[in-house]
Amino acid sequence: MAELKRQKERLIALLLVGFLALNYPILSLFSSTAQLFSLPVLYVYLFSIWVLFIVLLAAILEKKERAAPDKSTLPGDSA
Amino acid sequence: MLEGWVITLVSLAYLGILFAVAFYADKRADAGKSIISNPYIYTLSIAVYCTAWTFYGSVGRAATTGVGFLPIYLGPTLIAALWWILLRKIIRIAKVYRITSIADFIASRYGKSTTIAALVTFIAVIGTIPYIALQLKALSNSFNVLLYYPDINLLEQSRASAPYDTALYVTLIMAAFSILFGTRHIDITERHEGVVAAIAFESLVKLLAFSAVGIFVTFFLFDGPGDLFSWVPVYDELSRLMEVEAIPGEYTNWLSLTFLAMMAILFLPRQFQILVVENTNEDHVRKASWLFPLYLLAINLFVLPISFAGLLLFPEGGVDPDTFVLTVPIIESQELLALFVFIGGLSAVTGMIIVATIALSTLVCNDLLMPALLRIEALPQENLGGVLLGIRRGSIVAVLLLGYLYYRLIGGAYALVSIGLISFTAAAQFAPPLLAGIYWKGASRRGAISGLLAGFIVWTYTLLLPSFAKAGWISSQFVEYGPFGIELLRPQQLLGLDMFDPITHTTFWTMLVNIGFLFIVSIHDRQSPMEQIQATLFVDVFSPLKDTRLWSGTARVAELKNLVARFIGREQADRAFEGYAKMRGIQLREDMEADSNLVGFAERELSGAIGSASARIMVSSVIKGEGLSMEGVMKILDETSQVIEYSHQLEQKSQELVEATRELQEANRRLQELDRLKDDFVSTVSHELRTPLTSVRAFSEILHDNPNMDDGERQKFLAIIVKETERLTRLTNQVLDLAKIESGKAEWHIEKIDLVALIRDALGTTSHLFQQKSITLEQKIPDKSLFAMADRDRITQVVINLISNAVKFCEPEEGRVRVSLTQKNYELQVTVADNGPGVSPEEHERIFDKFHQISNRKEGKPKGTGLGLAICQRIITHHGGKIWLDSSAGAGATFSFTIPRFNEEHD
Structure with missing residues (x-):
């Protein structure tokens, strides 16, 4: 139960962080014609955040499945 | 340049493949081996979100606004983080209460109100029409481009001579296709396994097709992304696109589009259909939550490259950026690739149209027409399944034709994405009543109605009517100067609010009035009992609360079965009722009275076919008695x-x-x-x-x-x-x-007495008895005085009685009687023992009874009155002590009694 609540909190936190990262004013920091690795910096930033968001989301959601059978990992988990 | 018949043939062949996929999936579902019941197919089916808007429109939007196409996909990605919480709750509610559409969901939450169901349906239909127009426009455009390009003259010619012919054919083919696909039979769950499988297949095709163009452009036309983007700084208009400032409305537009997309992915009627109604297992949401954003990322990866390539290849303009996906391969003479892209676009269009029309026809049928027909009782008694199918097919055709009309009206004036956003803003109107409905019990029916109505009116006024005006269908004076020249009422600068782009402007005002009315009316409202029940059922769906639909009155099993059979067919009804009987382990006879559980079951079965509001009306028609009044x-x-x-x-x-x-x-x-x-x-x-x-x-x-x-x-x-x-x-x-003792009338003279002296006196009194029979007397009496509070005469009477009894039962000459007095903690114990014949254990209790006399003695005549011991017992009991006998036959008898000791400290 506590683990489920923790998961919910993480999901909401992820949404908030993602929302902030993908909006004004943080977004405006990358709104420039400059290039990174010969790619437009805004393009690189948006897709990097996107990938990161998906990875974190998958990690949060799939974690329980892996942790559930092995109860011994739970205490270290909350640290 | 491709021949028209080739394109048509390939298109029809593709649609045939779709049918095969759907047919196969349906067969597997019937065999109980569903191929769609896994998170991957579920994810791909959700990708019906990516329509022609994504396939053609994104590139077009990127060509004018740079990254401005992205919020439409970032919004769903963000909200996917909450699917596991939010969507799962919606799915659970829908599953438990057999909800089959978004109108059904909202109506059911607000007391199964037919008004709300009709209102939501109306908004959904009106709101979806621009979206369908978008698909028709994209498809007919792509067909024409494929047919005439690169001969621009021919293209222009065809536009001028028969501008909307292709679109009309497309509309009619799509209508036939949707009818064949979505309304083959009435399913009690409104689930369409075949359709879902076909949609998932289409999602795969459109992703592959789009990626194919992307890869071709990036790695074959150019030398990788680095090469492609190295051209950007060369042209001012290209490098300008790499800033957010390229989007009209900039960051506010970005924010409002993100918000709209967050709502649209959940509350567009077709998304609700796929996400909630067609969901086979709640747990699939877990994987879909991150796989679907991954799909969105994949399909958007090449949007900017294709768009920039298009801008670089057609620097002088003249080509609609919405067609870059097709025109770029064509100009490079990649006809097969172009054909594949066309099929990808066809996938995107058909996917959207099939699901949207199925969802809308369900809405129109269950939530708009059925309740009305039921009210005026204009339905035939038998074979309603046919009527239902007819209504649904009719509504599919009607919705598509409306879409076509809208396209004819404004199609030329708007880009694809702008048309789609009109629909998104309408779908967002469902968010407040639905979200408030599943988390806030206080949200009331009147609150939801007024919020929805206000939001819809503002949407119509600020977005739909101006789109008509822009198309020249109504006077543009109305948009520029306001109705009757009232500046404050200018639809896109309402109350003088002129800092936003039109979409943000509408989003702001509709959400303000929608949420505002919902909350303000709700908190001043009194919910009806039905609303309260439904509110609790929805909000607390995860807590173990049972369905409390209550029916008073009665119906026979046969009547209920007939009713259900009228809508879903005799065979299905028989199977459903058999399943119910088996599940509950009961026998259902036709003439039995149906209990309220069975009535509730029948209502839920009907809900699947005709929606909860209609089901309620139908069931109440066969329930005798008052059916169900709220009171x-x-x-x-x-x-x-x-x-x-x-x-x-x-x-x-x-x-x-x-x-x-x-x-x-x-x-x-x-x-x-x-x-x-x-x-x-x-x-x-x-x-x-x-x-x-x-x-x-x-x-x-x-x-x-x-x-x-x-x-x-x-x-x-x-x-x-x-x-x-x-x-x-x-x-x-x-x-x-x-x-006297027994009646409590005896007089007691309780005083402090010396028990030692008392026993000595008693022995003195009875000494002649010992002498007469030459019986030996042993005394164990302390020397010092021992006091007790007692009646002297009565205790003397007891002691003498016990001694004389002992003497009486002893044999002369050899008899021995021992009298002792011992001191216990709080009491004094007097014991009189003899060596007479003794008393058998079974007589120990009765010996103190009145007139009980020891019978088996040598002399025939009793020696006493039989009252002595009875009196002794009552005297001792009165003093708070007890008297008992220890003895066995032949071993003498020992009578003992105790009385409380006199407490020195008390005195």
Whole structure:
């Protein structure tokens, strides 16, 4: 139960962080014609955040499945 | 340049493949081996979100706004983080209460209101029409491009001569296709496994097609992304696109599009259909939550490269950026690739149109037309399944034709994405009543209606009407100067708010009035009981609360079955009822009265076919009695709680009753015992009195009849008479004594007495008895005084009684009597032991009964009155002590009694 609540909190936190990262004013920091690795910096930033968001989301959601059978990992988990 | 018949043939072949996929999936589903019941197919089916808008429109939007196409995909990505919480709850509610559409969901939450169902349906239909127009426009455009390009003259010519012909054919083909696909039969769950499988297949095709163009452009046309983007700084208009400032409305537009997309992914009718209604397992949401954003990322990866390539290849303009996906391969003479892209676009279009029309036709049928038809009772009695199918097919055609009309009206004036956003803003209107509905019990029906209505009116005024005006269908004066020249009412600068782009402007105002009305009306409203019940059921769906739909009145099983059969067919109804009977382990006979569980079951089955509001009306039509009035429900609820209370009380009462009965029986038993004892007593006393009286009388008669009797003889007879009368007196005294003690009328003189002195006196009094029978007396009496509070005469009476009893039962010469007095903690114990015949254990209790006399003795005649020990026991008990006997036959008897010791400190 506590683990489920923790998961919910993480999901909401992820949404908030993602929302902030993908909006004004943080977004405006990358709104420039400059290039990174010969790619437009805004393009690189948006897709990097996107990938990161998906990875974190998958990690949060799939974690329980892996942790559930092995109860011994739970205490270290909350640290 | 491709021949028209080739394109048509390939398109039809592709649609044929779709049918095959759907057919296969349906067959597998019927065999119980669903191919769609896994998170991957579920994810791909959700990608029906990516329509022609994504496939063609994104590139077009990127060509004018740079990254401005992205919020539409970032919004769903962000909200996907909450799917596991939010979407799962919606799915659970829909599954538990057999909800089959978004209108059904919202109506059901607000007390199964047919008004809300109709309102939501209306908004959904009106809101979806621009979206369908977008698909028709994209498809007919792509067909024309493929047919005539690169001969721009021919393209222009075809536009000029028969501008909308292609679109009309496309519309008609799509209508036929959707009807064949989505409305083959009425399913009680409204789930379409075949359709979902086909949609998933299409999602795969459109992703592959789009990626193919992307890869071709990036890696074959250019030398990788680095090469492609190295051209950006060369052109000012390209590098300008790499800033957010390229988007009209900039960051506010970005924010409002993100918000709209967050809502649209959940609340567009077709998304609701796929996400909620077609979901086979809640747990699939877990994987879909991150796989779907991954799909979005993949399909958007090449948007900017294709768009920039298009801009670089057609620097002078003249080509609609919305067609870059097609024109870029064509200009490079990649005809097969172009054909594949066209098929990808066709996938995107058909996917959207199939699901949207199925969802809308369900809405129109279940939530708009059925309730109306039911109210006016204009339905045939039999074979309603046919009527349902007819209504659905009709609504599919109607919706598509409306889409076509809208396209003809404004199609030329807007880019694809701008048309789509009109629909998104409409779908967002469902968010407040739905979200508030599943988390806030206080949200009321009137609140939801007023919020929806206000939001819809503002949407129509600020977005839909201006789109008509822009197309020249109504005067553009209205947009520029406001109605009747009232500047404050200008639809896209309402109340003078002119800092936003039109979409942000509409989003702001509609959400403000929608949420505002919902909350303000709700908090001033009183919910009906039905609303309260539904609100609780929805908000607390995860807590173990049972369905409380209550029906009063009765119906027969056959009537219910017939009703269900009218909508879903006889065979399906039979199967459903059999399944129900098996599940509950009962036998259903046709003539049985249906209990409320079965009625609820029938209602849920019907809900699947015709929506919850209609199902309620239908079921109430066969329920005899009042069907279901809300007062009835509340009364039943009240009564139920009262009955529970009563039965609780009853249980308590019956418990008490059992207890009382037991006590009464006990009392009765004691009474009977007492009665018997009284009878015994009277007869015993009479008997005891008669014996001495008889001898007194006999001897008196002898004396009377023989006056000449010699003195010795006379003296002997007189002695007997005296002795017998003494015995009579003693007996009478004892009877009186006992009666006095038992009735509580005896007088007690309680004082401080020395028990040692008392026992010595008693032994002195009885010493002649010992001498007479030469019995040995042993004394174990302390020297110092031991005091007790007692009645001296009564205790003396007890001691003497015990001593004389002991002497009485001892054999002369060898008899031994031992009298002892010991001191215990709070009491003094007197023991009188003899070595007489003893008393058998079974007589230990009864020996203290009245008139009980030891029977098996050598002499036939009893030696006492049988009252002595009874009196002793009562005296001792009165003093708060106890008296008992330790003995066994042949081993002598030991009588002991205790009385409380006198407490020195007290004095």
